[in-house]
Amino acid sequence: MIDKTGLQLRDMKPDDLDAVLRIEQQVHSHPWTRGNFSDSLLHGHICKAYVDMDEIVGYAILMPAVDEVHLLDICIGVDYQRKGLGKKLLKDILALANELKFVRVLLEVRPSNVAAIALYRTMGFDEIGLRRGYYPAGQGREDAIVMENKLP
Numbered sequence: 001m002i003d004k005t006g007l008q009l010r011d012m013k014p015d016d017l018d019a020v021l022r023i024e025q026q027v028h029s030h031p032w033t034r035g036n037f038s039d040s041l042l043h044g045h046i047c048k049a050y051v052d053m054d055e056i057v058g059y060a061i062l063m064p065a066v067d068e069v070h071l072l073d074i075c076i077g078v079d080y081q082r083k084g085l086g087k088k089l090l091k092d093i094l095a096l097a098n099e100l101k102f103v104r105v106l107l108e109v110r111p112s113n114v115a116a117i118a119l120y121r122t123m124g125f126d127e128i129g130l131r132r133g134y135y136p137a138g139q140g141r142e143d144a145i146v147m148e149n150k151l152p
């Protein structure tokens with residue numbers, strides 16, 4: 001049972017990667033590798049773990065680019081999904097991006113990822129484009145929908 005008020009958004013550390021990878025491999029058909037996460041930590045991306053007590057229940061990775069920031073990955077562990085945590089994590093991420101004075105958050109999402117698209121729409125993201133054949137898929141490639149959230 002999670003007490004949502006006790007959730008903490010903190011910087012991700014190299015020591016977190018075992019737990020992060022466990023979630024990543026459960027939730028994505030084409031998961032990031034340990035190297036992808038290490039590179040993000042190394043290159044100064046904004047890497048945040050969402051923690052309940054000492055347990056990582058989710059995380060988000062953002063790549064800053066001048067005045068905008070790209071949400072590269074956001075996940076909630078399978079056991080914790082559909083309890084409002086994804087919404088809360090994204091709300092905290094948008095608040096952080098706003099605090100850091102970014103003007104907008106951008107992301108790509110698979111058209112087949114109905115859960116994520118519904119979450120993004122609820123949280124004020126609009127569809128602004130399509131990148132053809134952006135993602136690897138079971139057979140061939142899958143397009144990406146590009147979404148934007150203009151920060152206040």
Ligand SMILES: CC(C)(COP(=O)(O)OP(=O)(O)OC[C@H]1O[C@@H](n2cnc3c(N)ncnc32)[C@H](O)[C@@H]1OP(=O)(O)O)[C@@H](O)C(=O)NCCC(=O)NCCS
Binds near residue numbers: 075
């Ligand atoms: C997308 C994700 C982060 C949502 O996290 P979550 O904690 O389950 O989401 P919440 O419980 O906060 O739900 C928020 C909204 O998302 C939508 N949603 C979440 N899961 C959904 C599902 N399985 N089907 C349809 N809509 C869904 C709903 O609109 C929901 O609002 P509602 O509960 O009022 O209907 C989670 O499903 C996840 O980690 N998925 C795998 C990783 C991923 O695809 N990340 C995004 C691309 S990088």
